[in-house]
Amino acid sequence: MAERIIRIGCGFDAHRFSDDRKLVLGGVSIEHPRGLAGHSDADVVLHALCDALLGATAMGDIGQHFPADSDEFKDISSLILFERVAAIVRQDKWKFVNADITVICESPKIAPYAERMRQN
Numbered sequence: 001m002a003e004r005i006i007r008i009g010c011g012f013d014a015h016r017f018s019d020d021r022k023l024v025l026g027g028v029s030i031e032h033p034r035g036l037a038g039h040s041d042a043d044v045v046l047h048a049l050c051d052a053l054l055g056a057t058a059m060g061d062i063g064q065h066f067p068a069d070s071d072e073f074k075d076i077s078s079l080i081l082f083e084r085v086a087a088i089v090r091q092d093k094w095k096f097v098n099a100d101i102t103v104i105c106e107s108p109k110i111a112p113y114a115e116r117m118r119q120n
Contacts, residue, residue: 007056007057008056009051009054009057010051010052011047011048011049011050011051011052011053011055012048012051013044013047013051013062014044015037015038015042016036016037017034017036017037018034018035018036018042019033020035021035021036021037021038021042023035023036023108024036024078025044025045025103025110025113025117026043026045026046026101026113027043027045027046027077027078027117027120028113028116030108030113032107032108039069039073039074039075040066040073040075040076040077040078040081041075041076041077042078043078044103045101046078046120047062047078047081048101049082049099049101050062050065050081050085052099053085053089053096053099054085054088054089056089056094056096057092059088059089059092062081062085065081065085065088066084
């Protein structure tokens, strides 16, 4: 029987609000008067998840894989970044079982969007 290896990654991300951006969290467009500033779509939920997966597998961080000064990633959907991270870690034969993500904010309320985020 093969030895089972359990690893845990911890991801974190924060962006300031911006008046001229739409808000995307967990791959879901959220009705809110302000979005988050960033080079990509600034989805802090998916950015933190990407960092957690990369950290658990000792494969760097999101900034190393998707530099903020690269035009390739300007306004890119973080769902695409997540798909690329998932492919990178699966290529190295890692299997992920669960992810627990904490979003800290007063507004917007996350509960109405949580199930759609999980489905992404």
